[in-house]
Amino acid sequence: MPGVILKALTKRYGDVGAVDGLSLEIKPGELLALLGPSGCGKTTTLRLVAGFLAPEAGEIWVGDRCLSTPTSVVPPERRRMAMIFQSYALWPHMTVAQNVAYGLRFKPGLSRGDREARAREMLRVVQLAGYEARYPGELSGGQQQRVAVARALVVEPEILLLDEPLSNLDANLREEMRFEIRRLHETFGITTLYVTHDQAEAMVISDRIAVLQAGRVAQAGTADDLYHRPRTRFVAEFIGRTNVVEGVAASRDTVTRGTVRLRVASGELEPGARVVLSIRPHQLRLGAPGDATDATNALRGTVRRTAFLGDTVDYEIAIAGSDLVLRAAAPPTPRFEIGAAVGVRIDPAGCVPLADGD
Amino acid sequence: MDRSIAVWVGAALALVVLIALPLGWLAYLSVSGEHGATLGHYREAFADPALQKALWNTVVLAFWTGLVSVAIGAPLAWLTARTDVPARGLIRGLVLASFVTPPFLGAFAWVMLAGPNAGILNTLWRSVTGAEEPLLNIFTMPGLVFVVAIYTFPYVYIMVANTLALIASDLEEAAAILGAGRLAVARTVTLPMVLPALASGFILAVLQALALFGSPAILALPAGFHTVTTQIWSLFQFPPKVEQAAAFSIPLLLATALLLQVQKRLLGRRGYAAVGGKGGQRRTIPLGPWRWPALAACLLVMSAAIFLPYGVLAKGAFVRAWAQPLSRDNLTLGNFAFTFFEYGSTRAAIVNTLELAVLTACVGAAMVALLSYVTNRRLVVGHQLVAFLVLAPVVVPGVVLAVGLFIAYTRPPFVLYGTLWILFLAYLTKEMPVGYAQADATFRAIPADLEDAGRVLGAGRLRILREITAPLAKSGIIAAWCFIFIGVIRELSASILLFTPSTKVMSVVIFDLKEEGQFGAISVLGLVMLALTFATVALVQAALGRDVLGARR
Ligand SMILES: Nc1ncnc2c1ncn2[C@@H]1O[C@H](COP(=O)(O)OP(=O)(O)O)[C@@H](O)[C@H]1O
Ligand SMILES: [Mg+2]
Secondary structure, three states: OEEEEEEEEEEOOOOOEEEEEEEEEEOOEEEEEEEOOOOOOOHHHHHHHOOOOOOOOOEEEEEEEEEOOOOEOOHHOOOOEEOOOOOOOOOOOOHHHHHHHHHHHOOOOOOOOHHHHHOOOOOHHHOOOOOOOOHHOOOOOHHHHHHHHHHHHHHOOOOOEEEEEOOOOOHHHHHHHHHHHHHHHHHHEEEEEEEEEHHHHHHHHOOOEEEEEEEEEEEEEEOOOOOHHHOOOOHHOOOOOEEEEEEEEEEOOOOOOOOEEEOOOOOOOOOOOOOEEOOOHHEEEEEEEOOOOOOOOOEEEEEEEEEEOOOOOEEEEEOOOOOOOEEEEOOOOOOOOOOOOOOEEEEHHHEOOOOOOO | OOHHHHHHHHHHHHHHHHHHHHHHHHHHHEEEOOOOOOOHHHHHHHHHHHHHHHHHHHHHHHHHHHHHHHHHHHHHHHHHEEEOOOOHHHHHHHHHHHHHHHHHHHHHHHHHHHOOOOOHHHHHHHHHHHHOOOOOOOOHHHHHHHHHOOOOOHHHHHHHHHHHHOOOHHHHHHHHOOOOOOOHHHHHHHHHHHHHHHHHHHHHHHHHHHOOOOOHHHHHHHOOOHHHHHHHHHHOOOOOOOOHHHHHHHHHHHHHHHHHHHHHHHOOOOOOOOOOOOOOOOOEOOOOOHHHHHHHHHHHHHHHHHHHHHHHHHHEEEEEEOOOOOOHHOOOOOHHHHHHHHHHHHHHHHHHHHHEEEEEHHHHHHHHHHHHHHHHOOOOOOHHHHHHHHHHHOOOOOHHHHHHHHHHOOOOOOOOOOOOOHHHHHHHHHHHHHHHHHHEEEEEEEEHHHHHHHHOOOOHHHHHHHHHHHHHHHHHHHHOOOOOHHHOOOOOOOOOEEEEEEEHHHHHHHHHHHHOOOHHHHHHHHHHHHHHHHHHHHHHHHOOOOOOOOOOO
């Protein structure tokens, strides 16, 4: 099972750099999610990998084969990949069985019987046994999705590409299919590039996530990495919610903003420099206002707004002696009402300095 | 980009032969005098009071045709698209029939129905009332407008009905819940939303009337007046004044181009295009006691366009004297014998027509399939330009195209005049836009994903074309073939300038027969033409699984 390496890929449409010097490695057998807001170049990247587009610069390698350079592109049909489309792209004039068996026609040494048997077996794996003779138009959205998955997997591709495959499903089905795709990945272990704009989906499904911003990889890592150690403001805000606090480094491990002083765990700041911190809402511990005011990262504030979410309560807290308004996610008890004075403590490990200011 | 070059060379050649050469010559001849460039032909043409009159007549005809078409087409569209008027399917079918009826056949039929002397309706009127004067005289401007409009209103109908079918009732109900009464909803929501379609249908009707040759030739000439098209035709009669005809063609060309531009603007405006929301339902409006009167009104229109004309043609084909009552000794099959065996040019003309229709349809369908595939899948650089050029002939009225082709292909290096090829070129050019529109819609409805999905799995481009694209596009391309075929067998306005005695086609023979007053034979040929047309329409419907007028099943 080979991996995929994208080297400084660039693809422009007119003046727009849809993909702009993108480098990325997908390890053998890994499921990597390409995550980013709409228009950031995910589909373009995927179509570059599939060979539908030629890059203007950069290279695409699969294992030790170089598949794309600006001057030569191995056509899609010779890349040994499979792709699952947002629209499913099932052929309406073929039955489910014919759709699934289609890709096997291009495998040498398979008789018609073999092909049918494999297609039937794959349909069983995606829990669609018995639907062979139906036409795609006669299936529900979820079933069509499964046919598309079967059609891609049955050819035993080296690389599997998926472009927002779940975005046409309703919420329940989407949840179910996430686990289904993860299960199939664990069964077959195919190196997979999974495009999505849904961060929850990316976190559930993938081994690693690459966050895309304006045609480049902003950060790649495990969901845990990206959540706890975001490198840029864009990543911090795109993966989960966060508080962004701008300030100045007073020492190697302290940031000040007006009267507020915050210790950070990393301790590699450059004194005097501008610093942007990301603080996740659940890193804020709320307590009575008088509790240990001189302890590390202890602040005081007033509750401005609350929202009860069941497991947690969302607070918006105006920090005393500062213009800071922080969001906190705290357990339902103890409860603080709007207007109540609260004490806020933040673990220095939860204050993550970001690499850039924007 | 080697394939780009091949496509472009092919397209450029076709373009030169079909459009650039004819229109180039047309423009050139219109300004070339014995001593270099001159505006003399224009001056001559436009200073001539007779020609000025023809120009004015065309404006009157086109404008009134547009209005009457809207007055008929819009209510009919609303009734069938939105209300519970009975027999909606039948009405749609009849509108379709009117759409495909060759207008000049309708004109002939109305000569038999409402000619001032022998017209059947007038005879009836005289015998019932004892009056001396005829009730109707079809050989007048109002008569002409009427006969043109009853075959032109389907353009308005199609535009409006298809738009109404897209406007979800939600939009109207959203206004109603805010307090708008029924009339207010119609005025403030429905009407503004169909207005672009209405205006655009009006313009299409005007364009038809501008370009029409047959009906004015049949109705206006006996009445002693000309329109631009008949004027151009008469400039071509011996001794031909080709330069003047050319000068006279240019304004018609420009007017058409301008109107189409306006129409495109109207349709391109936001709001109209955004109408196609998802999931919105369209509820029918109960007419209550008005159901049957509404149906009666629809059928009245349809009897003018279909029942009476078809009836009189059928009668004319089977009787000795069409003006006399149907009686046993008036019945005959003699007209058929005369048409097919005695009258000189009929059989050759039918063969010519069918040959040309099949050839044009096959070549045309292949071309539009290829071109629309190329433009839809953006296979070459400058694909937008290809699409624009293929659609360009829309602005060229048949008569004008014929003048251009005549000039271009009566002189070396290409002497095609006198052969069927010049007719073939005329038909191919004229039908290309219709065929392209159909083929384009076909490929548009086949997402590129379906092809890409096959590519990734290992199928090459040609194989995808054969196994995925072709099966999915087949019915749409068959429909394009049929549209071209129907267009060719009814074509008159270009044929009338391009035929020679050995290259007559059916429509030209019908026109000849008029000169000889052979209404029996006209009726017979008319029925043959209608039979061919409806057989082809049936084929389209089977291929597309929906009716030709375009709305969903
Ligand atoms: N065929 C195209 N022509 C012109 N611009 C395109 C085309 N495809 C994509 N783009 C542009 O490239 C950018 C990235 O598009 P895409 O890769 O589809 O984004 P995503 O899939 O992340 O939403 C967008 O700005 C989009 O408008
Ligand atoms: Mg996309």
